[in-house]
Amino acid sequence: MAILQDxxxxxxxxxxRGETLWTFPGGGRLEGETPASAAVREVKAETNLETRVVRLLYTGPRTRGSGTYYCYYGKILGGKLRLGTDPELPESAQELHEVRWWPIELLTEHPEVSFILSALCG
Incomplete structure (x- = not known):
């Protein structure tokens, strides 16, 4: 989910899958879950923020893995920003390492973010 603020x-x-990168908060769907509700759930799990989907920005083939990639524009409803952890994984195997705000101008060449920026800001 793309969350834009200030x-x-x-x-x-x-x-x-062995690659460490900066990406939008999000992840896979649970059985019976819509892509939009999965995005809200994953943002909460990864960032501790309550959000709502405003609109769909992009849908297309995933660049990593298989299936369809959905990117929504979301708004924060509440919560305090904090990196989430997976309680089923030991600390040494956690997949999330950091969460932070990035100025848009630093992301224009980012492979995942650059094509979303035109839909978000255009």
Whole structure:
């Protein structure tokens, strides 16, 4: 989910299939879950923020893994920003490493963010 606040985007640094990168908060769907409700749930799990989906920004093939990639524009409803942890994983195996706000101008060349920026800000 792309969350824009004060000309900054919220990103998480995570390890996925051996690759560590900065990406939008989000993840896979649970059985019976819509892509939008999965986005809200994943943002809460990864950032401790309550959000709502405003609109769909992009849908297309995933660049990592298989399936369809959905990116929504979301608004914060509440919560205090804090990096989430997976209670089923030991500390040494946690996939999330950092969460922070990034100024948009630093993300224009970011492979995942750059194509979303035109839909978000255009």
């Amino acid at each position: 000309e900054q985007l919220l990103l998480v640094r995570q390890t996925y």
